[in-house]
Amino acid sequence: MEILDYFDSFYKIGKEAKQELKNIIIEKQYGKNAIVQDIGNTCRTLYFVKEGGARIFYYNKGNDITEHFAFKNEIIVRAESLFTGQTTTKGIETIEKTIMFTIDANALFRLYDDYHNIERLFRLIFENEFVNAIRRIESFQLKTATERYIELLNFTDWVQKIPLKHIASYLGITQVSLSRIRASLT
Amino acid sequence: MEILDYFDSFYKIGKEAKQELKNIIIEKQYGKNAIVQDIGNTCRTLYFVKEGGARIFYYNKGNDITEHFAFKNEIIVRAESLFTGQTTTKGIETIEKTIMFTIDANALFRLYDDYHNIERLFRLIFENEFVNAIRRIESFQLKTATERYIELLNFTDWVQKIPLKHIASYLGITQVSLSRIRASLT
DNA sequence: GTAATTATTTATCATTTGTTAAAGGAAACG
């Protein structure tokens, strides 16, 4: 499982812990635009993208807002629900044909108790996500929509594959505005 | 130390762990507008506000930008530097006369090794910060500057005490724009 | 392959925010 190599890049856990972790990882396949997790309920599953891509979305005043994108080897999880226990207002949808590694949160949290190293691994994974969130806040504080779009282009190559409206809501602007920005860049 | 009650509200660690943690907490006092940590170096200290308030700031094109505010019982830490080991471009400055609990990161991380519970406590504290960051991103995605300002007013009572320019940069707008927004609200 | 649907662009106008400059107020300090 490649995901374990990815985990190793954060923190190497022992062989036994690795096996225990392996035991609770389930691989699942999804088609394009498939709902991996619907809005509602409490988030009890962590996902890692093996192949493909997905987004976390929610609705605001009837508009579909993309909060987060995740692609190969990235984690995708509705953290505000997982960490607070609150019912989530967000869902997870694939962007293309996608294979996910899924981990049941309860099973994982039980492993935390017995394997200090597993808890540490996930601490480090989420700290990394936290840092990404801080960088995104900075981007909103400092940059114009055009600059944020260019930043996204430089950062990743999946921008091309994603419907404009998802990228627009991710950047906090309207689809029309993003289309205009793209036109101004050529 | 009240800070330990605050810690308890996240997760109760054992008596021994509590004592060990206590041993590395140092209380420090600062005047108004005092530099707690200057820009540069790698962040190796965690702060918790006992009394008063502080902000994380950085410079962008010569402008002083406030990334974060922290008041009574809140953590204040330059996470991108603490978690990545990178040199920080950010500093910490008090907003008023402030008492901080400070924790040396290296000492804390050593305690992580021996006290699983201490690591868990801080995992939970930072997960909470992560959730706050996600909420802030949502705010940028969805809300106008006016709405973000009202949100801040509703959320907290320290807005009155802070120079307008700090609040403006925190909200991602100019000081002039915030002044205009405030005028429009009366 | 064609029709139907969905996605993107373009255009127009309204609103918000940025920029710059100047005036007014408040706080700090001798």
Added chain:
DNA sequence: CGTTTCCTTTAACAAATGATAAATAATTAC
């Protein structure tokens, strides 16, 4: 107390973004 400095407001204009509608373009389904 008065002066200096810093903070906040106001004004005028420019630029960016939002809202709505219509025109193309691309994709999907039959």
